[in-house]
Amino acid sequence: MPRHIAIIPDGNRRWALARGLEKHDGYKNGIIPGLEVYDICMKIGIDEVTFFGFTQDNTKRPKVQKKAFADACIKSVQEIAKRDAEILVVGNTNSDLFPKELLAYTKKTKVGQGKIKINFLINYGWYWDLTYAFDNSDKEKMVENIASADISRIDLLIRWGGRRRLSGMLPIQTVYSDIYVVDEMWPDFKPEHMYSALDFYQDQDITLGG
């Protein structure tokens, strides 16, 4: 069983286009799937889950899309905050693109019984993450001082939407992650996707290069 699962909820815009909607209409259909992932992970006893919210690279998109994905992220965090979790939001807060509604969660926040760690990457950037260590530390232990240092190594990364790439998600925590790709778009999430990914993980040899 993986200790830490990462989720890349991709394909919201392609899902919307395929239904004759506008691209930005996809994002709000990605909120419920995230809560379903949360429910499954709580049920089977996963220790930590990290959601790819949005990155600084994503903020190059049109304004209407930026508002739509930021709103979906805010809503997702607020919904988790009504449940049991230890919530942590990681991202560059020195920017108007960071939603102020989520500032409180950039410090670990226990809600309910705090049984599961739930991290969200919000206005996250891999370059910002790694250079943070240089900017914020006089220690030589650069890797231990990255901006996302409170997020642990990822065992299983699941990406929806068929793309086979990391898109800048946590380069240090993903060095040995096993990557499982779901071809369906994120708003078409089904619990079977999670169970298939967990089955895949059972067949991997976790050697970390040894």
Next chain:
Amino acid sequence: MPRHIAIIPDGNRRWALARGLEKHDGYKNGIIPGLEVYDICMKIGIDEVTFFGFTQDNTKRPKVQKKAFADACIKSVQEIAKRDAEILVVGNTNSDLFPKELLAYTKKTKVGQGKIKINFLINYGWYWDLTYAFDNSDKEKMVENIASADISRIDLLIRWGGRRRLSGMLPIQTVYSDIYVVDEMWPDFKPEHMYSALDFYQDQDITLGG
């Protein structure tokens, strides 16, 4: 067409076991496939190819295996050195595990007409790579000063042997790489694998998050 292709030649030990050989016997069967990749990339005009030789994590393996994969790496570099290439070996040379035969190639070395950049990761470590910037630079441009700074961003990463992970290969250069997995083991390399990977790459949208 990808500008820069990375190759993870995995599955040498599983290939050997499946034939009733000892694990370490697999590696020497991985030399010719590397030269076939080189020939294909030269023919179709790829600009840069990076081969995953071995990492510091791999050096936790038994001595007989370490000698076998180091020997295969040495031979591979020496064979490329008889052809046309700009060769660069990147890895931690402050260790007995770095083959001294390859020291000369840790500076870019043009052989023949030097038409294609061929990089080899030899005793490479992602942690070493990233912290090198901290140790060797007083500039704040940490990412620009990593040990592998002369290796460019990777467009297409092809891994043989069925595993779906990066195994610590160049975390900064792979942030947006499209990953193609070949289920066959590396010693069973066929040119069709490369052509299938190139076909896959044609279908990707290279947005870099935008």
